[in-house]
Amino acid sequence: MKKLIYLFAFVGLFGLFSCNSNDGLQSKLYVKLVDAPADYEAVNIEVLSVSINYGSENEESGWTDLETNSGIYNLLDLTAGNEVILVSNEVPSATISQIRLLLGDNNSVVVDGEIYSLKTPSGQQSGVKLNLHQSFEEGIDYTIVLDFDAARSIVDNPVKYILKPVIRASMEALNGAIKGKMNPSDANAVIYAIQEEDTVASTYPNEEGMFMLRGIEEGVYTVSIDLPDDGLFADEIIEDVTVNIGEITDLETINLVEK
Numbered sequence: 001m002k003k004l005i006y007l008f009a010f011v012g013l014f015g016l017f018s019c020n021s022n023d024g025l026q027s028k029l030y031v032k033l034v035d036a037p038a039d040y041e042a043v044n045i046e047v048l049s050v051s052i053n054y055g056s057e058n059e060e061s062g063w064t065d066l067e068t069n070s071g072i073y074n075l076l077d078l079t080a081g082n083e084v085i086l087v088s089n090e091v092p093s094a095t096i097s098q099i100r101l102l103l104g105d106n107n108s109v110v111v112d113g114e115i116y117s118l119k120t121p122s123g124q125q126s127g128v129k130l131n132l133h134q135s136f137e138e139g140i141d142y143t144i145v146l147d148f149d150a151a152r153s154i155v156d157n158p159v160k161y162i163l164k165p166v167i168r169a170s171m172e173a174l175n176g177a178i179k180g181k182m183n184p185s186d187a188n189a190v191i192y193a194i195q196e197e198d199t200v201a202s203t204y205p206n207e208e209g210m211f212m213l214r215g216i217e218e219g220v221y222t223v224s225i226d227l228p229d230d231g232l233f234a235d236e237i238i239e240d241v242t243v244n245i246g247e248i249t250d251l252e253t254i255n256l257v258e259k
Contacts, residue, residue: 028134028215029173030143031066031087031099033076038151043075045118045148045163046104049127050087053098059061059209060189066091075150075169086146093138098171099164101146103125108192109154109161109171118154130169139177139214139248145170146234178213178223185209187256193241199233216243223251234259 034116035043047070055062066087073084107118130154136142147168182189182205193201194211199219205211213223219245226234233256243249 006110021115025093025138026090027093028141029066029087029089029091029136030085030141031146032143033073033075033078033086033235034083034145035148037079038154040076040109040150040154041113042108042110043118043150043154044072044108045075045105045111046070046072046106047086047147048102048104050155051100051102051127052091052096053100053129054094054096055091055205056099062097064091075148075204078148084171085251087144091136093136095133096136097131097133097189099132099144100127100128100129101165101167102121103163103165105161107229109184116117117163118161120163128165128167130167131169132169134171137173137177137246137248140246141174141215142171143174145172175215175217176243176245177216177248178241178243178251179248180211180223181205181253182209182211182225183253183255184205186229187231188228189256192226194222195219218243218245225254227256 028174047068049070050065050066050070051063053059053062054064067088069084069086070193078084097102103120105120106119109116132144147170149166150169152166155164178193185208189205189212191203191205191211192199195215201213201216203211203213221241223238223241227233227235234255236254238251241249241251
């Protein structure tokens, strides 16, 4: 049985659904930057990199740099639902303690048509560290929202404008997953998650028979297990499989039936 896999876009840029493979304990992480309105004409900040800390808050060796969409961004463009995706990475499925935003020196504010450089205190040159004690579950996609409060982040004194970033970090799961174990493991099965007439994800079992359908939106699905026409075992259909955001639905062991 052959089925067409439809690809859907995340914020018009990144796919949430695709053929999946069991390639280790990985999660997909997005980091996006947003802002609340401020009484300036522009607030431009230079983002150099984003890192996450798998160690304790005081452990420098636990930091992992993420591939970052670096650049200079006007925070005032990131309001009313607008955002910029800074990170779209596969990351290890584990617990993080912090996220760090490293800013460059090309920061400025526009007031009455004049551009003023934003000075950054020397103590913040190592990056803005935000506590975020969260765990990544295998097969779940997550987004960390960095809410940069431009109004509270700029200190205006008679001599110069100073940037003291005030940022709130929050994390949320975007979807769920389905996992299970095929018995026997060497039956050459292909597993599909189907909603109505659409196949939204597919995968294969590994050598131990374990499989996971990743990045599944919340809803009710049919799981179809397709076996070779010339094989010993019959196709299997599992109806009414419920997927919740941030959770992994476990189908446990599926014992295939001979034809």
